[in-house]
Amino acid sequence: MRSVVITVFPLAFLSLFFAATLLAHHSYMGEYDLTASVALHGVVTKVEWSNPHVSFDLAVKDTAGKVTTWTVESASPGALVRRGWAKDTLKVGEQITVSAAPAKTGLFFAVTRNVTLADGKTLAADSDAVRP
Numbered sequence: 001m002r003s004v005v006i007t008v009f010p011l012a013f014l015s016l017f018f019a020a021t022l023l024a025h026h027s028y029m030g031e032y033d034l035t036a037s038v039a040l041h042g043v044v045t046k047v048e049w050s051n052p053h054v055s056f057d058l059a060v061k062d063t064a065g066k067v068t069t070w071t072v073e074s075a076s077p078g079a080l081v082r083r084g085w086a087k088d089t090l091k092v093g094e095q096i097t098v099s100a101a102p103a104k105t106g107l108f109f110a111v112t113r114n115v116t117l118a119d120g121k122t123l124a125a126d127s128d129a130v131r132p
Helices: 002-026 077-082
Strands: 038-048 055-061 067-073 097-100 109-116 121-124
Touching: 038 067
Parallel strands: 067 109
Antiparallel strands: 038 055, 038 097, 055 067, 097 109, 109 121
């Protein structure tokens, strides 16, 4: 009985660990309409610089004046650094414009292609999977 517990418990633990790891990562093609494009102009309200993807919230005002918060996902921190980003490139309160692919669900989520900062500088922010 003891040998069964010693063998089964570690295998069960490893199975749960790998299942959680696989669920943590997702395909852009499954969540976003990569054939569509949306331009979002708004104010950065939150930035999360962490793996596996940097994400930020953007308060976007429509033509009627209603503000909607979009959650925008970009490439990993390492990929952004290779494209000229720094951890403090996006600042809360800054107005930016984002070219992105919207979520397939129609909810206010998008994955970036590039970001134009308040000073006019445009930086690539996409994952390789998002490139046309």
